[in-house]
Amino acid sequence: xxxxxxxxxxxALFGGAAAACPTNYTIQKKDTLLSIAQEILGDRSQWSxxxxxxxxxxxxxxxxxxxxxxxxxxxxxxxxxxxTTQTAPVVEEETVQEEVATIEPEPQDVTPTIxxxxxxxxxxxxxxxxxxxxxxxxxxxxxxxxVGGGMFTELVNAAFESAPSPLxxxxxxxxxxxxxxxxxxxxxxxxxxxxxxxxxCEANRTNERCANFHFSEPVFTMKQLLYVAADSTVTFAQDxxxxxxxxxxxxxxxxxxxxxxxxxxxxxNKIKLVRPETPAECFELLLQGKAxxxxxxxxxxxxxxxxxxxxxxxxxLDRALSTIGLHVVISKRHWRGTTNLYRFNxxxxxLKETPRYQAILDKHWQIFNDRLN
Numbered sequence: 001x002x003x004x005x006x007x008x009x010x011x012a013l014f015g016g017a018a019a020a021c022p023t024n025y026t027i028q029k030k031d032t033l034l035s036i037a038q039e040i041l042g043d044r045s046q047w048s049x050x051x052x053x054x055x056x057x058x059x060x061x062x063x064x065x066x067x068x069x070x071x072x073x074x075x076x077x078x079x080x081x082x083x084t085t086q087t088a089p090v091v092e093e094e095t096v097q098e099e100v101a102t103i104e105p106e107p108q109d110v111t112p113t114i115x116x117x118x119x120x121x122x123x124x125x126x127x128x129x130x131x132x133x134x135x136x137x138x139x140x141x142x143x144x145x146x147v148g149g150g151m152f153t154e155l156v157n158a159a160f161e162s163a164p165s166p167l168x169x170x171x172x173x174x175x176x177x178x179x180x181x182x183x184x185x186x187x188x189x190x191x192x193x194x195x196x197x198x199x200x201c202e203a204n205r206t207n208e209r210c211a212n213f214h215f216s217e218p219v220f221t222m223k224q225l226l227y228v229a230a231d232s233t234v235t236f237a238q239d240x241x242x243x244x245x246x247x248x249x250x251x252x253x254x255x256x257x258x259x260x261x262x263x264x265x266x267x268x269n270k271i272k273l274v275r276p277e278t279p280a281e282c283f284e285l286l287l288q289g290k291a292x293x294x295x296x297x298x299x300x301x302x303x304x305x306x307x308x309x310x311x312x313x314x315x316x317l318d319r320a321l322s323t324i325g326l327h328v329v330i331s332k333r334h335w336r337g338t339t340n341l342y343r344f345n346x347x348x349x350x351l352k353e354t355p356r357y358q359a360i361l362d363k364h365w366q367i368f369n370d371r372l373n
Contacts (some may be wrong), residue, residue, distance in 0.1 A: 027069045040073045048121065048148060049076050123160050128168035130340060132156065133190035135175045140299060140368045141195050141220070141326065143171050152195045152326060153298050153365035155219050155348075163347025167323070181329070184210055188334055192344070195219065195326035199254050209309055214332055217345050218325030220361070224257060225301050225316045226278040228288065236317045239263060245292040246272040250281035257322035279304040283314060296320055300366065306372040 033047040046298040053138040136144045148154035202211035265271045285291040
């Protein structure tokens with residue numbers, strides 16, 4: 001007869017409700033954090049609870065999950081585990097006698113349990129005093145079905161957590177961006193909104209954004225790149241290189257950087273600015289020789305190139321055209337505006353002093369690049 005070492009552990013994994021939460025899970029091929037959260041917790045949005053519980057085991061990666069690695073599915077307040085058992089792990093055995101005793105546990109009903117533990121987004125609460133407004137269709141910055149709601153959403157959450165005397169907040173998703181500043185934030189239906197580009201308010205204080213809203217410190221700064229045809233000889237080593245050239249930037253995108261810092265490229269007709277409806281149309285004009293440069297931020301440019309099979313046909317120049325900050329905004333008429341803005345800015349400054357800030361950026365860059373590929 002052979003005796004199984006660790007038999008009690010095996011029985012616990014197969015058996016009663018006491019082991020239902022938390023539980024272990026072995027990563028399978030093609031698993032993602034979203035699929036595991038859906039399968040085990042029944043809620044895709046709880047992916048981050050799994051990630052932060054197992055960050056070391058996952059090697060800090062949200063995308064390349066190591067197949068065969070056992071992770072812990074934590075208890076999440078108010079969420080029941082949809083799956084609470086797995087096959088017991090293989091355990092070493094020692095030979096006691098020559099006969100083999102096979103122990104088959106009998107099926108048992110498993111009653112899911114609910115246990116309260118630390119929530120990875122502890123400040124997000126429905127009906128909270130601070131109401132934040134954002135929208136989708138701005139990946140990787142804000143996208144409801146993106147990991148963490150997008151890079152910017154995760155940075156905002158982390159900044160509020162790092163703030164002095166942190167307060168709960170809620171996030172509402174409104175995909176019609178035309179409603180955000182006016183009327184929803186202007187009439188204080190919501191307290192703060194994100195992410196928004198700050199115009200050059202020092203040069204143009206009558207701009208309606210500048211006149212009506214306070215801006216936080218930049219939460220994230222992105223490069224505005226210039227793209228040229230792959231065989232083009234045009235350069236951008238200095239500002240004078242662009243004079244007399246044709247630059248394409250789609251309608252609806254800001255142009256204030258073209259006139260800042262003494263450039264006055266558009267104001268004084270130093271360049272020709274063409275503005276089709278979409279970024280893809282800009283790249284078409286570039287390849288047709290009807291534009292010398294396409295201007296797009298590093299994320300928009302990369303995704304447009306990938307989606308339109310332009311790899312090898314266009315290239316980005318090393319020197320950025322400009323650097324653009326993305327901000328949280330709040331109405332200047334909000335009675336708690338300056339208080340909330342101070343709290344957020346203080347939290348953001350504290351966050352940027354920690355490894356967590358860069359880790360969030362790196363994570364979303366990886367996800368963005370993986371999706372492009």
